[in-house]
Amino acid sequence: MAKLYFSEEHEWISVEGGIGTVGITEYAQEQLGDVVFVELPEVGTAIEKGDDVAVVESVKAASEVYSPVSGEIVEINEDLADAPGQVNQSAEGDGWFFKIKLSDESELDDLMNRKDYDAFVEGLE
Amino acid sequence: MRYLPLNDADRARMLDAVGVGSVEDLFRDVPSEVPPGPVFDLPDHQGEMAVEQAFNAFAVKNLSPSCAPTFLGAGAYRHHIPAAVDALIQRGEFLTSYTPYQPEISQGTLQALFEFQTQVCLLTGMEVANASMYDAATACAEAALMAARVTRRKKVLISGSVHPHYVDVILTETGFTGISCERLAPDPMGIEDLVGRVDDDLACVLVQTPGFFGRLSDFTALAAQCHAMGVLLVVAVAEPVSLGALMPPGEMGADIVVVDGSSLGMPLSFGGPGVGLFATREKYMRNMPGRLVGETLDVDGRRGWVLTLSTREQHIRREKATSNICTNSGLCALAFSIHLALLGEDGFTKLAEVNHKAAAALAKRLSAVKGVKPLSGPFFNEFAVVLDKPAAPVVEALAAKGILGGVPVSRFYPQFPELENLMLVTATETNGDADFDALVAALTEVLR
Amino acid sequence: MTEVHVFPSAPAGTVSGNRGLTVEEPLLFEMGGEAGCGVDLPEPRDVPDHLTGFARKGRIGLPGLSEPQVVRHYTRLSQKNYSIDAGFYPLGSCTMKYNPRLNEKVARTTGLGDLHPMQPVSTVQGALEAIDAMAAWLLGLTGMAGVAMSPAAGAHGELCGVMAIRAAQEAKGNPRKIILVPESAHGTNPATAALCGYSVVAIPATAEGRVDIAALKAKLSDDVAGLMLTNPNTCGLFEREVREIADLVHAAGAFFYMDGANFNALIGRVKIADLGADAMHINLHKTFSTPHGGGGPGAGPTVFSQALAPFAPLPFVRRGDDGFELVETRAQAGADAHPFGRMKGFHGQFGVMLRALAYAMSLGKDGFRQASGDAVLNANYLLARLKDVLSAPFEGPCMHEALFDDGFLKDTGVTTLDLAKALIDEGYHPMTMYFPLVVHGALLMEPTETESKQTLDAFIDTVRALAAKAKAGEADFFHAAPRLTPRRRLDETLAARKPVLRWAPPKAE
Incomplete structure (x- = not known):
């Protein structure tokens, strides 16, 4: 059963069997507006926690996406190349960005659960 | 003063509305240690006739x-x-408009630049082109920086046939970015071996045809070697009229083509302003510097044009932008485009x-x-x-x-x-x- | 020849889609031209060619049109543009002032406009004298020690300034690592610092819209190479503590780069040297009235303090014993000069310098003083007459531009963008929007000195009426704007998701 975590940079990561699926949160996609392009890392890249691994662009803004954990990129969401709008339609589902093989699961302890993240977002507004 | 519409009565009423006694009061935030009435050792205003006479006096000291x-x-x-070029670019709607950030009232400039981008693609044999750079020298520097971004490599090889000003500008503008450039000796005889120097730590090789010494080159074999090593081939063209007779760089396998556009549309004007043309392959589109015009639809479904992919640019991406360029050579690009449209x-x-x-x-x-x-x-x-x-x-x-x-x-x-x-x-x-x-x-x- | 009707069903209420003076115009490539030509050329000489093996094989694909077709095409396109000639352009930070026609005329003088950049220096003494004369104006107006004339635009001038800073720091033995940039800066500042290998550290603004001196002090260190500060800043305010800022920066061994985008507020009144600046670029296409041309060309000569002047780039003009010299190489520059390199092919934007020189001579020092005074008065007049209906985030007086935020639109359902689009229908170019980033929904208005009181009053009346309409709940009116333009709001998301950056021939079915 996958476990879901959130970062203060508005990424989510769903972890199952040592593999994390990463995307941006519903809140983040609303802030960005219509996503027009997502630049993803190459499969096989080794990532440190906090590295900027992807870029998500709307018409008027571009945001770096930071990896919430360390590890190796094992898969990227190829569908986003043709359909970046998936990030808007389903930020926390089909709009995922990449999958990463975690090198240190203890890093997850620094992240938030859904309830804490919702409270964090509320505090921003 | 002929350019200033306010008269003293206007000024008095406006100061009243603002609630201050004098214009000087509006400058009260200038700190007191700054001299309030600095001395300027400069002449006072002059009428049109006097200014024209001064310019004529400059002109007669030159050999035209x-x-x-x-x-x-x-x-x-x-x-x-052709006379029509200058007449058209002096239309106030082209001459005195700003960068087309408000597309609904800038369709003229935007459509013209879209046509320019298309012409540049056709001339160079490339897939995408931007809306212009300052000149070929600065465009070469942008090409080197772009190649370094695309390949994530930091070395550039420059042929001895490239215009020495282009090389100097590349060396200057990449000098503080960690990119190292190898500049080959001037090569009037066309004997340098570039193919043998291509290796897999180069970001790009920069060449020029016709070369600085006039010599023509076919870079097809060089392109193949570059691509085998993951290196981009950048081809500079100083004389765009040559593209009417010569094989376009895109056909030779160039990845980036830079052209100095000053041959068409504009007087030489002692070397500036001119215009740099910049074209590349579609796959590198998002790594390009400079403004791009793209086609779209308005809310009524009519075709129109907008500046697009601007998240690459400094006003959005700031220190992570592909370039710091903002104002470019819009009117020179228009002149180039009109001249080429007339020629056909x-x-x-x-x-x-x-x-x-x-x-x-x-x-x-x-x-x-x-x-x-x-x-x-x-x-x-x-x-x-x-x-x-x-x-x-x-x-x-x-x-x-x-x-x-x-x-x-x-x-x-x-x-x-x-x-x-x-x-x-x-x-x-x-x-x-x-x-x-x-x-x-x-x-x-x-x-x- | 085929007539292309691009939008037969366009919502103009006409059968053609045309609307009076606004005519639908196809692309050059859709005009049906193939074999035409708008230029009568001489015949080629009867000699063999040397192009074997290098010649183009296929057609280029350019359309062929006669001169009248081309002239009409571009005339129609021009009619879809707003321009300073045609109307008020209060675009903040852009200094859209009137562009005198005399500038255009003198730049085309035979013997100036037609000069080749590589003529022997003995044959261009008048051109070098003109460059020197323009340089003298810039030095006289700023009180600085040196000037680089070759940068091609504002951002290029910034690059010139920061490269000189880097060269000077390197000459002292350590390039250092950081450039400080206030949050309210133009995007070109951080982009330029990055190009010079520096990392950018932002300085926050105070609640009154100026640099936070305490924050600046905390960020200054041995790692800081310089500070880039726009003054007047992008909130339209003069940085009152500019002298203290300069002293702090200098005490830290760093240099003070002043972004000259807003020089129009100070010209003829304040010498930049008196503010403690080490470098400043001057946008000739703003402050010196040369036309923006739909996005260039501009020119960004950069003035330097004594400390940075020796590092100015090649080429430069020097007065010698036998007239003017053009210094193009390090060898010519001599031992006292340490040029950091070359920024541009040939000698810079000569044609733009000529236009700017004509303007400087026309205004004179008295005209410049009057111009900056009128520019600041005009902005304060807008501020005074609009601040009760819009919302001004900072206390005045402002300098040459007036900043508002979108507080007055709260709960109306109307955004800054909507208001701007409504202004278009009223015949105005919108103000700068959403910049600077330090206030919410910014509206930045720069009227310049070349607008009359009548123009400002009419604009003020329009803005007041629109603000009242927004507050009265007429959001739909704004959302539908603009209605009267050649195109209505364009789909920028579509343009960016599926980029079409060039025309291509229609594919055969």
Whole structure:
């Protein structure tokens, strides 16, 4: 059963069997507006926690996406190349960005659960 | 003062509305240690007539190429500009508009730039082009930076046939970015081996055709070697009219093509402003510098144009932008585009033929002058000649006879004494037979 | 020849889609031209060509059109543009002042406009004298020690300034690592610092819209190479503590780069040297009235203090014993000069310098003083007459531009963008929007000195009426704007998701 975590940079990561699926949160996609392009890392890249691994662009803004954990990129969401709008339609589902093989699961302890993240977002507004 | 509409009555009423006693009060945030009425050792205002007279006084101290047989090139080529070009670019709607950030009231500029981007793609044989850079030299620097971004490599190899100003600008503008550039020695004979130097830690190889010394090159084999090593091939073109006769760089396999557009549409104006053309492959589109115009629809479903992919640019991406460029060469790009539109396919290819054959005819005539030897090898409208004495004083002597006869290579390469006798000579559609006669006669006399 | 009707069903209420003076115009490539030509060229000489093996094989694909077709095409396109000639352009930070026609005329003088950049220096003494004269104006107006004339635009001038800073720091033995940039800066500042190998550290603004001196002090260190500060800043305010800022920066061994985008507020009144600046670029296409041309060309000469002047790039003009010299190489520059390199092919934007020189001579020092005074008065007049209906985030007086935020639109359902689009229908170019980033929904208005009181009053009346309409709940009116333009709001998301950056021939079915 996958476990879901959130970062203060508005990424989510769903972890199952040592593999994390990463995307941006519903809140983040609303802030960005219509996503027009997502630049993803190459499969096989080794990532440190906090590295900027992807870029998500709307018409008027571009945001770096930071990896919430360390590890190796094992898969990227190829569908986003043709359909970046998936990030808007389903930020926390089909709009995922990449999958990463975690090198240190203890890093997850620094992240938030859904309830804490919702409270964090509320505090921003 | 003729440019200032406010009169004293207006000013008094406006100061009243603002609630201050004088304009000086509005400057009260300027700190007290700054002199309130600094002394400017400068003249007061002048009327139109006086200003025009001053400019005429500057002009008569120059030898105008319009009044002298002119054979100068070295990266700037004199062509006849149809009268319609200047009339159109002086329309206030083009001349006095800002960057087209409000697309609903900028469709004219946007459509013209979209057409320009298309023309650049067609000329260069490339897939996408931007809406212009300052000039070819700065565009070359942008190409090197872009290649480093795309390949994530930090080394650049520059051919000895590339215009020395382009090379200097690349070295300057990449100098603090951690990119290292290897600049090959000037190569008038076309003997350098580039293919053998391509290895897999290079970001790009930069070449030029026609080269600085006029020589033509086919980079097809070089492109293949570059691509085998994951290296980008950047091809610079200093004379865009050559593209009317020569194989386009895109067909040779270039990844980025940079062209100096100043041959078309604009007067030479002592070398600026001009326009840099910048084209690349579609896959590198998002790594390009500069503005891009894209097609879209309005809310009524009608086709229109907008600036697009602007998240690459400084006003959004700030320190992570692909370039710091903002204002570019919009009006020069428009002039280029109008000139090319007037020429069309037939006119542009014919212009290229007229240029090439003018240079071929001149080379033949100069080869008969004692003390002048054109370098062998194919050229377009510019070629190098070896004189039997240093070229710089010869050029001065020709100028004293009212002829702008050529460019001494030593002006660019003072540190290479072996190039001292080399002179670049250009002929274009502007040179009639009388110009040729004058140059041949003067050169014969000067070299006697 | 085929007539292309691009939008037969366009919502103009006409059968053609045309609307009076606004005519639908196809692309050059859709005009049906193939064999035409708008230029009569001489015949090629009868000699063999040398192009074997290098010649183009296929057609280029350019359309062929006659001169009248081309002239009409571009005339129609021009009619779809707003321009300073045609109307008020209060675009903040852009200094859209009137562009005198005299500038255009003198730049085309035979013997100036037609000069080749590589003519012998003996044949261009008048051109070098003109460059020197323009340089003298810039030095006289700023009180600085040196000037680089070659940068091609504002961002290029910034690059010139920061490269000189880097060269000077390197000459002292350590390039250092950081450039400080206030949050309210133009995007070109951080982009430029990055190009010079520096990392950018932002300085926050105070509640009154100026640099936070305490924050600046905390960020200054041995790692800081310089500070880039726009003054007047992008909130339209003069940085009162500019002298203290300069002293702090200098005490830390760093240099003070002043972004000259807003020089129009100070010209003829304040010498930049008196503010403690080490470098500043001057946008000739703003402050010196040369036309923007739909996005260039501009020019960004950069003035330097004594400390940075020796590092100015090649080429430069020097007065010699036998007239003017053009210094193009390091060897010519001599031992006292340490040029950091070359920024541009040939000698810079000569044609733009000529236009700017004509303007400087026309205004004179008295005209410049009057111009900056009128520019600041005009902005304060807008501020005074609009601040009760819009919302001004900072206390005045402002300098040459007036900043508002979108507080007055709260709960109306109307955004800054909507208001701007409504202004278009009223015949105005919108103000700068959403910049600077330090206030919410910014509206930045720069009227310049070349607008009359009548123009400002009419604009003020329009803005007041629109603000009232927004507050009265007429959001739909704004959302539908603009209605009267050649195109209505364009789909920028579509343009960016599926980029079409060039025309391509229609594919055969």
